[in-house]
Amino acid sequence: MVKLEDFFNVEACDRCGDCFVKCPVIHLSQNEAQREIGRLIDGEESKVVLEHCSTCFACNNICTKGANPYGLILFRWFERYQSKGVPERGVMALPLAPDNFYQVLMQKAPPDEQRALREWNDLSRPELSSAPQMLLAGCNLKMMPYFTFSSLFDDLPVFAAPDLCCGEVYFRMGILDKAESQAHYLEERYRALSPKKVVFFCLAGYNMIQNLWPGYFGVSFDFDKVYLLDHLWQKIERGDIKISHNAKESVTVQDPCHARTLGQHYMDLPRRLLEEMGYSLVEMEHNREMALCCGYGNGAARYSPVDIIAWSIRRLREARQTGAKMLVTYCTVCLLYLSVARKLYPMAPPVYHVLDLLQTAIGEQPAMRHSERANKMIKYMTLGLPRMLSPKRSWVEL
Ligand code: SF4
Ligand code: SF4
Incomplete structure (x- = not known):
């Protein structure tokens, strides 16, 4: 049963309003911010934050009282969802819904990636039980399997299953009853799988299993959890990965939202890797824990693809200014949303994943199918226009 007090500490909040004054997206005056937090706490109608929040998590870091204002926003979105449901254009982003964008990108992937996906779904492969660790392919890797076509993954047999969705998108969109049921489902599913050690490609999946599901819903996952970049960094330190190419270019970094909530180590790690490869870093105006979203999270408030693209372009503009x-x-x-936006704003610097650069640094040729995947995403959005414009709303099955 989802309760407000599990998401927001009303006793800790003194209604100072600082969260929405310092929010990198909303920028309310102190008086308006105090009124807005009051309206949200009292369950009154709020148009500003619930319509414009980008789900960036920054306000949880801004709040020095430990009240967790982001949780309050999620809970009010949950109430909105309970009364109105989710429109079709929102359903298109739900990883367990039919014809969602992750699924369509997987279905349209080239044959070598299809082969990889089929292999990952075979959970009876002996290497999964014999290897000391295995790599979970959640939606974010399954829509770009080509990242694993590298010696960097030689010691990481990959496993995947359609029902192993970490549930992050449901959480982010405030569909908290589904988030809760998925957290409990995963607890049982992983108990049956009984892995020893799981390496997470994606920080969102790592944060859900390591922190958020246990914290919000009291579930536990009894295996070692490691983030991929930590795993790779350890291999660099041991000399198992040798960086030979010394880059000279300047780069700027887009931090994903879960890195901000996980803490400094997770934002330092890619920067350390880049410096190890020789790149020089230049930060954008909004960076690290106050970084702007890539745009994807900007779609959560109004389920709006226009908001997503507009904010992705804004982020690219900030990158260009560096x-x-x-x-x-x-x-x-x-990577996907910024690559989509760059089609519309080609003056922006090219967008890479840190793994592309690491592969280059060890002498490999990365597959780099990001532009092709962005084209497929644009096609999905274009063909999906009738669904995007549909007035139909629905509720997610638990
Ligand atoms: S959530 Fe924190 S920052 Fe926001 S009004 Fe309450 S105490 Fe202030
Ligand atoms: S999650 Fe980000 S965008 Fe939303 S209110 Fe908090 S700081 Fe602002």
Whole structure:
């Protein structure tokens, strides 16, 4: 049963309004911010935050009282969802719904990636039980399987299953009853799978399993959890990965939202990797825990693809202002949406995943199918226009 007090600490909040004054997206005056937090706490109608929040998590870091204002926003979205449901254009982003964008990108992937996906779904492969660790392919890797076509993944047999969705998108969109049921489902599913150690390609999946589901819903996952970049960094330190190419270019970094909530280590890690490869770093105006979203999260408030594209372009503009030669992220959702936006704003620096640069640094040729995947996403959005404009609303099955 989802309760407000599990998401927001009303006792800790003194209604100072700082969260919405310092929010990198909303920028309310102190008086308006105090009124807005009051309206949200009292359950009164709020147009500003519930219509414009980008789900960036920054306000949880801004709040020094530990009240968790982002949780309050999610809970009010949950109430909105309970009374009105989710429109078709929102359903298109739900990983367990039919014909969602992750699924369509997987179905349209080239044959070598289809083969990889089929292999990952075979959970009876002996290497999964014999290897000391295995790599989970959640939606964010399954829509770009080509990242694993590298020696960087030689010690990481990959596993996947359609029902192993981490549930992050349901959480982010405030569909909290489904988030809760998925957290409990995953607890049982992983208990049956009984892995020893799981390496997470994606920080969102890592954060859900390591922190958010246990914290919000009291579930537990009894295996070691490691984030991929930590795993790779350890291999670099041991000398198992040798960086030979010394890059000279300047780069700027797009931090995904879960890195901000996980803490400094997770934002330092890709920067350390980039510096190890020789790149020089130049930060965007909004960076690290106050970074702007890649745009994807901007769609959560109004389920709006227009909001997504507009904010992705804004993010690209900020990257361009740094003068950096490349925009580097470590999240495939950031990569996808920024690559889509760059089709509309080609003056922006090219967008890469940090793994592209690491592969180059060890002498490999990365597959780099991001532009092709962005084209497929644009086609999906274009063909999906009738669904995007549909007035139909529905509720997610638990
Ligand atoms: S959530 Fe925190 S920052 Fe926001 S009004 Fe309450 S105490 Fe202030
Ligand atoms: S999650 Fe981000 S955009 Fe939303 S209110 Fe908090 S700081 Fe602002």
